[in-house]
Structures are given as C-alpha cells and as structure tokens.
Amino acid sequence: MNLVSIINIGDELLLGQVVNTNASAMSRMLTASGFDVASVRVVGDDANAIRNAVDFAMSSTDIVLVTGGLGPTKDDITKKLLCEYFGSELVESDVALENVRRIFAVRGFELTPVNRAQALVPRCCEVLNNDLGTAPCMWFEHAGRVLVSLPGVPFEMEWLMQNRVIPKLQDTFHTQTIINKNLLTQGIGESFLSDLIEPWELKLPECIRLAYLPVAGMTKLRLTARGERGAADQLQREVDKAVEGLYKIARQYIVGEDCETLAELVHKTLIGRGLTLATAESCTGGTIASALTAQAGASAYFCGGVVAYSNEVKESALGVKHCTLEAHGAVSEQTAREMVEGVRERLGADLAIATTGIAGPDGGTPEKPVGTVWIAVSSRTRTEAQLLNFPGRRRQQNIDRTVNQAFSMLIKLICQED
Template identity: 40%
Template sequence: MTAEIITIGDEILIGQIVDTNSAFIATELNKIGISVFQITSIQDEKTHILKALEEASERAEIILLTGGLGPTKDDITKYTFCEYFDDQLQLNEEVLAHIEELFAKYKTTPISDLNREQAMVPSKARVLHNRYGTAPGMWIEKEGKVFISMPGVPYEMKGLMEYEVIPGLQKKFHRPFIYHKTILTRGLGESAIANRLVGWEEKLPKHLKFAYLPNFGSVRLRISGKGNNEEQLISDVENQAEELYEILGDIISEEQEEDEKIAVEINKLLTSDNKFLAVAESCTGGALAAEFTTHPGASKCFKGGMVCYATQTKIDLLQVNKELIEKHSVVSAEVAEAMAKNARKLFKSDYALSTTGNAGPTKGDSDAEVGTVYIGLATPEKVYSQKFFLGNHRDQVVKKAVYKAYEMILREITA
C-alpha cells in the first residue's frame, strides 16, 4: 500500500515557508502501514496540478494534496479537481453553516462572498469536516485510487488527518503491519558506529531495514520492518535489536520514540522526581528555554529563565559579581557557574543551566574565540561547568550549545 504526497504553493518553491506538512502526513501514514512512495512540491498552477495528479495516480493508490484551498483567486485546487474528475462545484449547506458559525464566534470582520464560496465543492467529493478552518477537505475516488485534498494551513491539515483522513483510510484499506524500533546512542559518531556494525548489517534479513539518524551528540538507530504477520515481524525486529545491544551496549542510552527529543526525556525524569529546572542564557539567547517549553508538560518541571545577553544585565539582574567578570572575562567557567548558581537561587529551582560564550561571527565583550561556549550547571549539591568549542557557524553554535547543555543535565539526573 503506497501513497504520494503533493504540496501545492509557490511559497514553498521560493523558500518563503518550509514544508512541514509532508513530514507530518508521512509519519501518520506510516503508523497505519501505508508507505510514502514520493513527495512532490508544485506550483499553484492548473496544468502543473493536473500533471502531478496524473503522474501520482500511476505510482500510488493514495494521493494526498495540501494547499490551494483558500478563499483567494490564486487558490485553484478545487477548480482543478473539477477538471481532472470531470466534475462541477456545488454548494454544500453543511460547510456553509460551519463557515458562518466560525465567523460568528471567532472573527471580527464580516463574512464575505469569497468566504462563502469555500462552501462550493466538487459534487463527486466526500466532504471532510475541517473543524479548525473554513476550507473543507475533499475525498474523491477514481479507478480504485483515492485522492484527498486538504488545506495547507498546518493545524487545519493535522486536524483533518486525525479526525477524517486516517480513520477513513483505516476503514477502506487492508494494510500491512509496520514496526519500528529506535535505539538512542550517545558518545560515538555515525561512521564509528557503522564500523562496529559492518558484520551485523551484512546479515540483516532482507525484509528489515536499518537507518542511522544522527543529531548533535547522539545517533538514533532505527530498525524497521513491514509484513502481514504482526507477531513474526515484531519478533524479527526485536531479535535484531538484541544483537545491537550486545554490540553497542556501552553507548546505548535507551529506546526512544521516533520523535522524542532530549528535552522530553529530561521533562519526564524531572516530573517523575518532582524536581524543577531554570535557565540563565547569554549566547543561546533564549533557545534553551524555547526548546524545553515547546513540548507539552513543561510547566510541571520548568520554573523559568532569563536571557541576560549583555554583560551589565548579568551584573544587574542575575547578580553576577562585576569583579568576577573583570577578572575572568564574561566568557569563562567562573561566570558560567555564577550564572547557574544565581539562577537556581533566583528561580528557587532544583537545577539551573547557564550558557555564556561567543557564537560569532565576531567577538563581543570577551576575547574568546568564536565558537567558545561555557555551560554551567547548578544542582542541589554542587556547581560546575564545561568548556566547548562548537565551530564558527553562529546558528550551529547555538543549536549545539543547547544540546550540550541538556546532555549535561541528563547525565546528572540519570547518574
């Protein structure tokens, strides 16, 4: 069972937005045993859409589109659907009522004819209720193939996938089982791990696949399988995983869900122990706090944070001793430790992380080389810091610093 995803919109092709819809859709399809054969991004232009639909129908049983369903004239997907399926638009009263209800409840501007026109849908389409927006999804079948069109707005698309598309596909198709096992390793790079797994990979059964998913400071190893016998498939994957543990036991951290991040791991551990974290950031500029609070449940274990970017702010608000900065430099182990210690006290938390460094591209209030970062950690028992050299690319320095900081506290709370 294969699917193809088509994203429609010039804004994707010119780099104005990043296509996150395809990743989400592919993940959700994979969970129910549907493999994605291809992902394509195309212009919001009729002949291009028609060609993409025709080509996709030759490769896949399920074709999912996002984009081009808005109220403006440049949104032409449903009109193109009519041409492709030899159909015409008709008013759907339920959709119209939903649009009018949304405007009455949530909009301050009056409803327009353009908005009402979104209730016009191809007569052959089964309407998919969009509880979060005015543009309905559409499900049309042709010659045994399913064509599904959804808005490009991510939260609207996700709602349609959860409540309409996935249940509909599960009901219609008999699907194979797909099973993944993801193991997290730390402390060794991708190539070094591959060298240790040469013999194991050569003997891997043909119906299983193996992938390396590297990130800052860690590599996820994923074993995947697909088949009709669920029990046998799970057994095959688990047997291979046991061999991985024998080979890589010294660097395996844990088994991990596909989309779980290190901040989520820390969140779970702190919450289970009823402990709290705070942060004091300089060179990371709030990225530590942002990464942590992106994930649900952060309020259960995160007290807060301070971005004390300027040297004077470290002195005035975080109460880092001015003489300490003058003696050791603002980018130093001593300042990082003082920042962490004072943040822990200020926020009344169990743990506190701090970052101070030079992310570049030029030197700031310190003579430290670009890429130099000190990360401090204050715990109930001690305060310490580590020095890192994280390269000369500003964005990567910040991302690496965030990961290194979380790696430090994860080691501390799992020791």
C-alpha cells in the first residue's frame, strides 16, 4: 500500500473563507486508484509552516501532494521553498513557458513579465503540462519518494490529478488493479441495511471491501476490489458475483448502479429511454429542477417546472382545485396528485414529480408537524403518492431528503412501466 500525504496551502483556507474541497476531491480520486491517504494538512501562505509540513510528510509517507501557493501574485513562496528543500535553483522551463504562451494566445491577452515568471520552476523537477491554466504542475523525486506540487484552483487541480498525476503515480509505484462498483439504495436506513446484508457481507471474498456512504436518506454502497496488475478480469468476475448476491437479498432497495447521485441516475435513465420530465415543487422550492439542470444535457428530457410556493400559484399554474386546497390543505395527498398531474399535462411531459410539505424549522401544526411531506410521481398511465414524516426540523436536510426520495420514486415508476 502506498501512503499519501496531502498538504493544502492557503491563508483563505485557515481563515475559513473557502471550504477545502480539494482535499476531499484528491482523496476520492486517490482512494479509487489504489492509494491510501494517511493525512491531510492545511497551512497558511507561510514558508516556515510549509517547510515543516513538507518535512514531516516526506519523512512519513511515500507520496506528498501539495496544492496552492503558485499564483502569479503570491510571491511564489512554494516554488522558492521547494528549490531550497531539494537544493535546486529556479530556471525558466521551455515546457511551462510554451504552455503560458499558448493560454495567453487563446485568451487574446498580452504576456506580461509577471505571467512569464510562472514558467520558472526548480531545475530538478519535471513539469507535467497543465492544459487548463498557467501555473505549472511540478514532479519531484527524492530518495524513492515523490512530491508533486499542483495549482490550488479546483478545476485545474482535478484535471491534472486525473490526466497527469495519478497515471504517473500508478506507473511509478506499480499500484494494484482497482475495480469500483457503486450501488444506490433508498428507502432503508443505513443500520437496517447493514443488518439485512450482513450475511452477504461476511461472505465477500477478501479482495473486496464494502463502504457505506449515506447522503440525505440515500445510501450508496461501494464495492472496491483490489488485486495484482493483470487480474482485472478475475476481479471483475468476483465483483459481478458479489453484486448478483446483493440483488438476491436487497433488490427492493437498490435503485441504480454506477452513479454518484440519484440526480445523475435520473439524468442517465431519462436520456437513455428518451422520456421527458416536468416538476411541480412546493417545499423543495426549485431544488429538484436545479439538481437536474446542473447536469449538461438536461434539456434533452427536462421540459421545465413550476415552483408553486403559494396556494394561488398551485391553482393558477398547476390547476389544483380551490376546493381541494380548502378541504385537504396544501400538504395533502390530493394536492400532491393534482400538482403532479397538472404539471405533466400542462407541460406535455411523459413524467412528472411533485412535492408539497413543511420543511421547517417552523410552520408545523399538531396534525401536520414539521417534516410532513407528500411526494407524487406520475406517468401517462399512473400516479403514485407517498407520505414522508421526517423526524428533524432542519430545513435543508428535509429538502435534500425529499429530493432524493422523489428521484427514487420516479426511478421505481419508470421500472414498473417496463
């Protein structure tokens, strides 16, 4: 097992102005590629703090990945420090300069001396080309260990990790073959799921590890198989067999495979089947539409939606009957059904989702406390509605759980139509 230390540099991280998404993105990519992250360290733009962190990391792990501290206005603390650490000197790299020139040409800007200085790197490093930005990615080898310095801009870092750093690390450290398989489950709590599948889990072969990743009422199960290089086919067979076994005991809770989120599963399913969708959202307030349209290509299936926050809009834009709202209230099965059928018909979609509920933290009554939510899904042939009673009063959590439950009901409806 090859151990990795991550060091993220930036005052903005220590001040809490920016959430350190780089650490989790890097950890996820490394874990999926067969590396183990031993520690993450965040330090400010301060040479001493960086030096101490690098010293400790190089003495305790095989691989050290450093992000940040490379911008044109940041004094290049990191580069100078790496020169000193590896006993090298700054030189202009042809590869890096060519890349800076190319990016400035694309943007139509003049190359300034400040930007040209981005091509300076320690002589002893290898420059890995950064196709998306001007900051160089630098690879150092020292006493059998590797240190890589990457820019802190998340999309540049992610591209470099995926396309340059991880492939080179895999070559250098002859890592194992890794096969990952995701299964999304819904409608069962993590601990109940764990009890249900325990007999299956105990019989998993040693090469497969199982992880539970619960998010907003949905639990993702990830199987990770590890083996020697060249054993990919055999590992794949083991994984397939394990998945088959899981379906035998938990089929009713498995809503999809090979997706990170239920929004992605809905996206792929609707595109794959050529079906269109409309949404009518009250308590989720546009979050369902937003989650779907955040994905490129959503226009292939998403007609649109109505955020029907007030009762007037439920009537005028969705055709919910006034007497329904009077008799049953906005948070009711009847209203949810009229919302979902109204939006599907008015927008001419194959499928529709509707939500109406009390997200909290206030607004509940004794009969309908905070956390009471009705969800309805509808196709051209049937409409299904479901009542949820979330225990908590936290608004965002109740919204996110409603969104996931709605996506899961839609997937089930589509499967029933088959």
